[in-house]
């Protein structure tokens with residue numbers, strides 16, 4: 556069984572090439588047998604991504620509880636069908652969709668306090684919800700994440716961050732369903748964080764412990780409010796997108812390089828380089844993944860020719876080529 560979301564990209568690509576392009580219906584049914592929650596065959600993933608783009612998943616499963624997630628992982632291993640976990644806000648799902656099982660943790664959304672300044676959040680908890688909980692408890696440490704729409708688990712995998720901070724500053728430990736479907740807990744010291752990346756033992760993150768700090772609620776609220784206002788003023792939040800497309804190379808920002816190359820407004824089909832923030836691509840209606848990929852290539856090539864800088868993707872492109 557392959558837990559693609561934790562595998563390095565290079566390795567994942569190698570593995571995918573050995574997989575069959577399709578799976579038997581009966582094997583897919585065997586994988587989801589007895590798993591409680593929502594099960595949707597041939598699910599259009601554009602409905603589950605912030606970009607509103609993406610072909611179908613063979614089957615999309617939203618497990619009711621952690622035990623159902625464990626069962627799903629065990630059964631997919633037996634059937635040798637890959638699992639991909641999605642929050643959906645840093646993804647471009649290709650037009651042919653994703654073969655195998657796609658998992659959403661949208662029902663694993665409990666948040667609870669675990670000691671004075673430690674909060675435990677199930678993997679599907681959205682960052683805005685987590686932030687509200689922290690503010691309610693006068694706990695500081697998540698202000699940097701104001702406006703990040705992903706799940707707490709997706710934010711660990713991406714080591715999501717802003718100029719105010721990043722996930723690695725607050726992760727205390729993670730609770731993971733390993734490839735055999737067992738629960739294991741890993742301290743933050745076993746995760747190798749780097750810029751927009753985290754390496755940890757393979758598995759699905761079912762929950763995260765966050766170490767926060769008591770602080771004045773008013774101060775936390777002011778920082779959050781200011782950062783949300785900054786986002787609103789500088790990012791194209793009214794159109795579907797998946798956040799920043801490229802990582803910032805060194806000290807320079809990708810947005811500035813793209814803007815300086817005169818690429819704001821460049822388009823392929825309904826995929827446009829945002830006029831408001833050049834490192835965002837927006838879907839102005841019916842953009843396909845192929846349009847976004849063609850646009851990304853044009854932007855990357857132009858910036859490289861004009862500046863010599865090779866931009867690296869922050870966005871994850873997934874699914875059947």
Ligand SMILES: Cc1cc2nc3c(=O)[nH]c(=O)nc-3n(C[C@H](O)[C@H](O)[C@H](O)COP(=O)(O)OP(=O)(O)OC[C@H]3O[C@@H](n4cnc5c(N)ncnc54)[C@H](O)[C@@H]3O)c2cc1C
Pocket residue numbers: 559560561605639640641642643644645646660678702703704705706707708709710711712713714715716717758759760761792796797798799871
């Ligand atoms: C408007 C907007 C603004 C944004 N601003 C920022 C920003 O300021 N900073 C920033 O860093 N990002 C930003 N993002 C991008 C995005 O929200 C983050 O990268 C976030 O961490 C992605 O979380 P997700 O749950 O959507 O994961 P996804 O995008 O679905 O997945 C990301 C990766 O994590 C894996 N994954 C997801 N859940 C699990 C799990 N439970 N177990 C194991 N693997 C898992 C996926 O398989 C995939 O490999 C923004 C996005 C949008 C749309």
